[in-house]
Amino acid sequence: MSPPLPPPVVPRLCEGRSNVEAESARASEVRYRRLFEAAQDGILLLNAETGQIDDVNPYLVSMLGYSHEEFLGKRLWEIGAFFDIEQSKALFAELQSQGFVRYENLPLVSKAGTKVEVEFVSNVYECDGVKVIQCNIRNISDRVELQRQAISREHRYRAISATALDAFVTSDSTGRIVGWNPSAERIFGYTETEAIGQPLTLLIPQRFQDQHLDGMQRMRSGIESHMIGKTVELVGLRKNAAEFSLELSMATWIEGDKQYFTGIIRDITHRKSADSLIHHKGLKLKESNAELERFAYVASHDLREPLRMVNSFLTLLERHNPQLDAESKEFLGFAKEGAVRMDHMVLALLEFSRVGRSGTAFAPVDTSTAVAQAVANLGLLIKDTKSDVTVVAPLPVVVGHQDEMMRLFQNLIGNALKYHHPDRSPIIHISCQKHDHDWLFLVQDNGIGLEREYFDRIFVIFQRLHGRREYEGTGIGLAICKKIVNTHGGNIWVESEPGRGSTFFFTIPMSGASPANEASG
CATH class of the missing domain: 3.30.450.20 (PAS domain)
Known part of the structure; x- marks a missing residue:
């Protein structure tokens, strides 16, 4: 002490x-x-x-x-x-x-x-x-130290303000402009000397000025303080009297007994024009896709009748001409086989065109149930091929179409059963995991696999990697899978190695997706 x-x-x-x-x-x-x-x-x-x-x-x-x-x-x-x-x-x-x-x-x-x-x-x-x-x-x-920090902040603000691409416009509580950066001059056309001391209404079209004055009064009284820090779209007025679209966010502060407001203003004229163009092109594309799908539906539906007629008359021709030699009968058989194959392709095209055209809104879908239904539908084939299908439970609930989700799993499991390896029993493993904002589903098999060069081709309609005598089918199953996944807002791809099997991946958004093709129905 x-x-x-x-x-x-x-x-x-x-x-x-x-x-x-x-x-x-x-x-x-x-x-x-x-x-x-x-x-x-x-x-x-x-x-x-x-x-x-x-x-x-x-x-x-x-x-x-x-x-x-x-x-x-x-x-x-x-x-x-x-x-x-x-x-x-x-x-x-x-x-x-x-x-x-x-x-x-x-x-x-x-x-x-x-x-x-x-x-x-x-x-x-x-x-x-x-x-x-x-x-x-x-x-x-x-x-x-506080003074130094304040001076430093002021210097930083001035440096940012001077180089910012957005306009920084500051006003006092009376609505008079007290701060004006170079971008404000570029966007509105007024020099700093012309702008300082002028009312903010200088930058606002006449029809919106009363609304602006009422809004300023409410902010001064604290009624609309929730607007501070938020971004709104408004209409601005340039020196040459041209109106333009702008994006405004506001900040306010008190200095002494005075209140100030700073608006950060971005000219969004080009963005609005681009958005409008994209929207217009999107509508055109949707109309074009709708026309194509309607054409595919009508064409595939109307084509079946003449095909059935062709097949029937070929059968009658064979039946009423028993004297035909072997070669002629073989030719008739080729013609009938071609008509049947064409009918199957038309049916496949009809099925493809129906994806996303159910007319029902998306709803919660338990994918465990969808997988169970798909496995039940393929029960005989699974038994005949002595396949082992396992599911890592629980699978999530997603937003989509129940029938299409079931068809998606059925096509992927059916694909694994069809292309199983001849030297071993098929093993198919279905699982799911979180991936960013999506559910990532995996359908793995121990089948014949495929080369990397075909990873994209297999999802194209009517594309086949094998002869019809070796593996039957139309080559549309995986194309339907891709369309279903895309309709639900996801993506699908494959990873594979010849002789060692394949893994099909697809994503479905956790938050759900709007039906991409509903409007075209």
Whole structure:
């Protein structure tokens, strides 16, 4: 515990006084000592003639890190805190001549070498015929640091504002423009000189000005403070009277007793034009796709009748001409086989055109149920091929069409059964996992696999990698899978290695998707 501080040199109020006066003086000295020791500012007491330090309070000892003894008897310029010797001597000389000095921001250095910013006020007064200098030293380091930070922020803001592609327009609470950056000049056409001091209505078409003034009044009163920080689309007015689409986000702040607003404004004229063009082209594309699908549906439906007729008459021709030789009968067989194959392709095309045209809205679909239905439909084939179909439960509930999800799994499982390896029983493994914002489904098999060059081709309608005598079918199953997945807002792909099987991946959004082709129905 450090020894108690000696009483301050001043005021010496007790000498040469009566008992009453002395008692009063002692009480005054006690009050002074308490104030001196409890003060939250540093206090130095100096001999005005010599400049030597007679006393220092605890706060200054703590602030600068020097002990009480290290201060006493020293002159200001002999204390390391006052590192500028010439300045300290000049300060003392000024005090002696003028009796008062004040420094708003005087840098001192603590014993540990830390810079301390202080406000320094000193005055000279007499006490019992002795001139005393009292220095009051306030630590303003925090305040100075806040000022530096504010200046730095202001510099950063000005640098950002000067180089930003967006307009920065600042107004006071009366709606007068007080800030205007180069991009504001580029977007609106007014120079800074022309814009500063003008009302914000300068930038707003006449028909929207009353609405703007009402909105400003509500924001000033705090009613529409929820608009601060949000982005809205509005219409702006250029200097040449041309209107344009803009995007506005606002910020507000209080400085003193005044409120200010800054609008960050982006010219979205080109974006709106591009959006309109994309929307128009999207509608055209949707109409074109709808026409193509209607054509495919009608064509496939209407083509079946003449095909059935061709097949029937070929059968009658064979039946009523038993005398035909073997070659002629073979030719008739080729024709009938071609008609049947054509009918199957028309049926496949009809099925393909129906994907996404159910006319029903998307709804929650339990994919575990969809897989179970697909496995049940393929039950005989699974039994005949001695296949092992496993499912990692539980599978998720997605948003889509129940029948189409069942058909998707049935086609993928059926594909694995069809192209199984001749030397081993088929093993099919179905699982699902989260992938970003999607569900990622996997259908794995140990079948014959395929080369990388065919990874995209197998999803194209009527594309086959094998002869019909080797593997029957129309080559449309995986094309239907791709269309179903795309309709549900996902993607499908395959990874495979010849002789080692394939894994089909497809994604379905977790949040659900709007039916891509519903409108075309």
